[in-house]
Amino acid sequence: MSQHDATTDRAPGRAPAAPAKGGSAPSLEPSPALDLGVQLGGLRLKNPVLTASGTCGYGEVYGDLIDYNRLGGLMLKGTYLEPKLGNPPPRIVETPAGMLNSIGLQGVGVEAFLRDKLPALRRLDTAIILNINGSTVDEFAELAARLNGVAGLHALEVNISCPNVKVGGMEFGVDPRAAREVTEAVCRASELPVIVKLTPNVTDITVIARAVEDGGAAALSVINTLRAMSIDVRTRRPKLASITGGLSGPAIRPVAVRMVWETARAVRIPIIGMGGITTAEDALEFLIAGAGAVAVGTASFHNPSAPLAVLDGIEAYLREQGMTRLRDIVGSLETALYRSTKMEEK
Amino acid sequence: MPGELAMPAAPPQRYHVRARVVAHEPLGGKYRRMVLEAPQVAAHARPGQFIHVDCSQGWVPFWRRPFSLSGRSGDCISFIYAVVGPGTRNLAKRRLAEEVDFLGPLGNGFHLHPTASPLIFVGGGYGVTPFFWLLEQAAGRAVHLIHGARSASELLRAAPNGAQVMYTTDDGSYGERGLVTDALRRRLSSPSARQAAVYACGPRPMLRAVALLAREFGVPCQVAMEELMACGVGGCFGCAVKVRGAYRLVCRDGPVFAADEVDWDEPA
Ligand SMILES: Cc1cc2nc3c(=O)[nH]c(=O)nc-3n(C[C@H](O)[C@H](O)[C@H](O)COP(=O)(O)OP(=O)(O)OC[C@H]3O[C@@H](n4cnc5c(N)ncnc54)[C@H](O)[C@@H]3O)c2cc1C
Ligand SMILES: Cc1cc2nc3c(=O)[nH]c(=O)nc-3n(C[C@H](O)[C@H](O)[C@H](O)COP(=O)(O)O)c2cc1C
Ligand code: FES
Numbered sequence: 001m002s003q004h005d006a007t008t009d010r011a012p013g014r015a016p017a018a019p020a021k022g023g024s025a026p027s028l029e030p031s032p033a034l035d036l037g038v039q040l041g042g043l044r045l046k047n048p049v050l051t052a053s054g055t056c057g058y059g060e061v062y063g064d065l066i067d068y069n070r071l072g073g074l075m076l077k078g079t080y081l082e083p084k085l086g087n088p089p090p091r092i093v094e095t096p097a098g099m100l101n102s103i104g105l106q107g108v109g110v111e112a113f114l115r116d117k118l119p120a121l122r123r124l125d126t127a128i129i130l131n132i133n134g135s136t137v138d139e140f141a142e143l144a145a146r147l148n149g150v151a152g153l154h155a156l157e158v159n160i161s162c163p164n165v166k167v168g169g170m171e172f173g174v175d176p177r178a179a180r181e182v183t184e185a186v187c188r189a190s191e192l193p194v195i196v197k198l199t200p201n202v203t204d205i206t207v208i209a210r211a212v213e214d215g216g217a218a219a220l221s222v223i224n225t226l227r228a229m230s231i232d233v234r235t236r237r238p239k240l241a242s243i244t245g246g247l248s249g250p251a252i253r254p255v256a257v258r259m260v261w262e263t264a265r266a267v268r269i270p271i272i273g274m275g276g277i278t279t280a281e282d283a284l285e286f287l288i289a290g291a292g293a294v295a296v297g298t299a300s301f302h303n304p305s306a307p308l309a310v311l312d313g314i315e316a317y318l319r320e321q322g323m324t325r326l327r328d329i330v331g332s333l334e335t336a337l338y339r340s341t342k343m344e345e346k
Numbered sequence: 347m348p349g350e351l352a353m354p355a356a357p358p359q360r361y362h363v364r365a366r367v368v369a370h371e372p373l374g375g376k377y378r379r380m381v382l383e384a385p386q387v388a389a390h391a392r393p394g395q396f397i398h399v400d401c402s403q404g405w406v407p408f409w410r411r412p413f414s415l416s417g418r419s420g421d422c423i424s425f426i427y428a429v430v431g432p433g434t435r436n437l438a439k440r441r442l443a444e445e446v447d448f449l450g451p452l453g454n455g456f457h458l459h460p461t462a463s464p465l466i467f468v469g470g471g472y473g474v475t476p477f478f479w480l481l482e483q484a485a486g487r488a489v490h491l492i493h494g495a496r497s498a499s500e501l502l503r504a505a506p507n508g509a510q511v512m513y514t515t516d517d518g519s520y521g522e523r524g525l526v527t528d529a530l531r532r533r534l535s536s537p538s539a540r541q542a543a544v545y546a547c548g549p550r551p552m553l554r555a556v557a558l559l560a561r562e563f564g565v566p567c568q569v570a571m572e573e574l575m576a577c578g579v580g581g582c583f584g585c586a587v588k589v590r591g592a593y594r595l596v597c598r599d600g601p602v603f604a605a606d607e608v609d610w611d612e613p614a
Pocket of ligand 1: 396407411412413414415425426427428429430431432433434435472475476571572573574575601
């Protein structure tokens, strides 16, 4: 994790007390306007940085610590039609460069969300995206329909990739036919742009991605957590009560970048890339690999202002590169160089 | 009397700050005290609340580490920690005038019963640290502190002035041999303890035993609980404990809970 070492000397910008401003290099030239806007199907974001589902609650968690209005959007905690108790503790484990979680989608249910959580979110100037869950196709569709005509919601993110629930969850995300079926049902039921969140726990993510694209999704979220496990050798017990959980954080970033790259080449719909993003440099990897936007999840637990630092750093990078539009960087991966050097070696 | 112990809601004033270390000293054994200059945090903090401290070097360890506040003085807050692993070892290296990045104050804090007497504080191991501050808040009232650990080296023997302290160790290497709950049972058996209230912090098995004793003697009891924490602010839903049949979050809804509302028989 050598690229993070610079943060240990407390560079300004880690705490909101002194937020880093991108592109503040002294210059007499007025800097040209930077277009950070992103179009995800029918969803317009003012910039490409979102919070990842399940890591900022219903948007109330960090609202007093960082300015959410600066972000492109908030992807809220997974929600079902009904309230969910969640899994028994222990639910989390710290692992090298990341963590396991098995929260089990504890949540308030859609009615309480609409009544108690959404009103405060309407005051924010950022896209609000609800992560929706169900144990049957019909439940997904019913929830999507319930959210039609609700002021203040801008898109749905369909979670067919949670590794921590017994029914539904990931089983829809590992089978192309089931994935397509859920996508079609939600798209049919909903008036909102539908983002479908894919699991990395498959042999070939492009098969699922194409099925979901065919099902009518406006965009894809790539990736959810990797199924994983950790054992306490003293007690010989699993460290999670549910035995297995989902791995997130920097540990999964190279896997996520690879999957975003594969997916971007397989589909035409835009991708929200996520998995271990902690800094702007991390986020840029995803954008260059083909993601149109990025989400910051687990990193916020370490540093609540990580999403803002990511945004500032992307801006600074674009200015440094003399670019004026975010979309110029998206999918700009340069592979020719390696091929030609390899050929020269021959 | 559960009604009398209604927990105050977590106060909304929380900050993410980098605070200067103004004192950092060994307290004997594995313990150290750190004093941080953080005026906003000091202004809003209360005993029983905690701070979530970035103890990392190069993002290792990845999570912050939670520590109970052990006092406030002017613009400064202090906490006492045991050096036990990578995070606290990093923390122990911080020097005067360096900055420490933390979130706080977090959680709800203790709520002292207005009339109960005596107030009995029970601290197991480093669970004694929040009582240093609670003792100050209870100044002028009858207070007993029972502090226990496995052995003398795990006791924090820097008890504040004027407190009546009873020490226990499992192996008898200091104070009374036995568990804090043995001492607590004796204290609660005395007729002078009929109007007592109990406040406890320590490992879950100890808290459970304290809660059962308080129920047996019919006195109100609050417990400050501990769970592994990733975010510390209610974002990850990782620090769940079952309270009245539903999972509540130790970092946001606690760490202090009314003892008779916790589902003690749940595995954890
Ligand atoms: C609300 C709360 C208040 C606390 N207050 C204090 C305090 O005032 N003084 C103090 O010395 N300690 C306190 N702790 C415990 C302290 O957070 C851990 O000792 C610390 O996180 C250990 O980190 P480490 O990297 O040094 O060791 P690690 O090697 O990470 O852990 C050493 C041991 O501590 C346990 N541990 C790790 N993280 C936590 C955690 N979040 N909660 C509980 N146990 C943990 C581990 O399971 C392990 O057994 C508190 C914990 C909580 C939840
Ligand atoms: C504690 C926790 C809870 C999560 N909850 C959800 C959820 O409710 N729905 C969902 O689609 N993804 C959920 N995720 C997955 C994240 O949104 C994200 O896809 C994943 O963690 C990878 O990104 P990261 O490494 O930046 O965290 C959760 C992740 C964590 C760590
Ligand atoms: S530690 Fe994340 S919710 Fe409590």
